[in-house]
Amino acid sequence: MTWQRVVIVGAGHAGGTAAALLRQYGHERPITLIGDEPIPPYQRPPLSKAWLKGEADADSLALKPPEFYPENGIDFRPGVSAVSLDRTDKLVRLSDGSNVAYDLLILATGARAIPLPVEGNALSGIHFLRTAADAEALKAQIGPGRTLAVIGGGYVGLEVAASARALGAQVIVLEREERILARVASRPLSDFFTDCHRQHGVAFELGCSVVGFQGSGGQVTGVQLADGRVIACDAAVVGVGAHPNDELAKDAGLECARGVVVDLDARSVTDPDVFAIGDVAHRPMPIYERMFRMESVPNALEQAKQAASAITGRPRPPGECPWQWSDQYDAKLQIAGYAFDVDEIVVRGDPADGRFAVFHLKGGQLQSVEAVNAPPEFMMGKQLILSRRRVDKTKLADPAVSMRDVADTSPETVR
Template identity: 60%
Template sequence: MTKVLIIGAGHAGGTAAALLRQHGHAGPIVLAGEEAAAPYQRPPLSKAWLKGEAGLDDLLLRPESFYVEQAIDLRLGVTATAIDAAARTVAFSDGTTETYDVLVLATGSTARRLPVPGGDDPSLLELRTLKDAERLKALLGPGKRLAVVGGGYVGLEAAASARALGADAVVIERMDRVLARVASQTLSDFFTALHRAHGVEILTSAEAQSLEARSLEDGVVRLADGRTIQADAILVGIGAQSCDGLAATAGLACDNGVVVDEQARTSDPAIFAIGDVTNRPVPVHDGARHRLESVPNALEQAKQAAAAIVGRPAPTPEVPWFWSDQYDVKLQIAGLPFGADRQVVRGDPTAPGFAVFHLQGQRLLCVEAVNAPAEFMGGRLLIGKATPVDAERLADAAVSMKAVAL
């Protein structure tokens, strides 16, 4: 029987293992991960977990008993060190070797280090794993101050959670606005105002020149303009990079991630790759390649790989989507804005309940919806079907999302 070895026991890897059994795969499945915990959800780490609103049982994708019942060999606390594609074996850090007929790489991504003096100090915090979140949570509370280097979604979510725990927070962003790499100016303006209203200090056009984490509870961020930011904890959130080193060493095609096709298959027909580690085509955006870091992407590619492995029809391509929860605001984004030539705002962009649409001619490419579920869901459908839209009707909140199509 076909043996499937999955490297990476995160959301993508855990889902792929479960889907293989659900689809009737009867052969051996080995699911190996670096962390000590069974596959769990990562998005709550910067939100519910950090605020004490969720425990480990709430985070787990499935109880550990599931893997026993489904005869999935769950190997935790081990790191894959080498792939021998010719022999179809993988070596692990504990000295063991696993054979495979089909290999699935779900190694994810890792936090980028800040390339400044002190940027590699182990006392600095990041927020990628349960262990990271536990370290950060222990340092937050009344009278504490969190400095976040990087004004992206994870950093803003951590700042919001810090405020909920009674700690002060300052966000340091080298660009001229937060979310500059991932969101529209309208969205950046809204979240800047939201955080400042909740007492978060937002510093833009502020470049960290050096970091000094004297201890876990005593740090200094020195800015290029001479200012110093004192903090009890320093969190660096400047994005992530694909953990594709193992794949590259094994000779797989890599380009800002492991290159895969629409079935999540790599340049080696016996090896698949799924989740954050991949550089994948996005069919609903004309097959353009992107590296997507999101739970929906992990789930979609897990479906693709599982279907291909068991010989089922390929699942219908999905519209990429993302979300972020900050205070009482839910941001939902569908689609990718690349190639847009104009934006249409629907609703009041200074208050929750608005949406920003990115269009290319009459084609909708992306929607950013702030506490606007109808706009998110409607926009996602229009993007998926490539339905032409009327920009004037799209801007009129009195016109239903169903009525904006041409």
């Protein structure tokens, strides 16, 4: 039904890509793209890396040049947010007091950083990293002679730590678990990145709890721990997770489960005229026979394709293996799949050599692979995850056996 008016709420990677794909796929009717930031859609992963180091800006990271939107008949409205949805009259009410009518609606509202509910959390110098404005504010406070406290040893926090060290700042990472990446990565990977960061001068406080921030003149000067110690700093960045911006959907009566529940077309299970894509979507994962909310650029792109295909009457795109990446110093980490219900891991290569892969298995099937400077393991791992074939663990663990041979000699599919 290509005659329908499409409104996209959220101009991040998912929303911006959906708008472009709709035109690419032949949608000729009006498209309105609503974004609460003052700039057009841009790539977000470089914020913690190239942007902080001064190697990128809004122009270089833009998904499309500014003229793309008017030239393609896309009504891009920056600096305005949606405040409510009227699904009966099919209206989006905006923060500037205007309304936008839709026939089909795409929610691409993303996720927001979770703040620490502790004393002093409103002091200046405490940062999050979700937007270009966040990155610009943080960049101004890190450099030689400065100390940055990174609260949360997840991927974003570690990328910020690496960038801050490249800029000459002292860095200390504070993590409540006994190892970094504890909730998202295997122990071999955690150990590798801990050693890597320590070699670059990053200090760690593991198994600690932050109970407050101290400051002077409204500026943060330290992070207070539960054991009474205060970690001095000139700035802090908090990276303890994100929450989907699904309040708009909830208030409109759409089914949510820490994200808007959608089907394989990225269509809301509540309202067939509403789609949700990217970080705000709780989507099916057929590979694992479950629902899940993913925060990654590949997921945003895949769901933008799903929604644009459904809207323009194209065949549903084939399912993809979820993946993500992280760059820290000279280590390029590529992760395929998710380590759901894993009963065994196989390490291929030696982490001490800076090139290795950790394979996560369930009943002989590959669920996920963490590959550090190991593109063949990552690429073939994606194929094995999608195929659901059992893997020869002996050959998988042997770097002398090529990954192509591992795949070619894997037993038949389980189902």
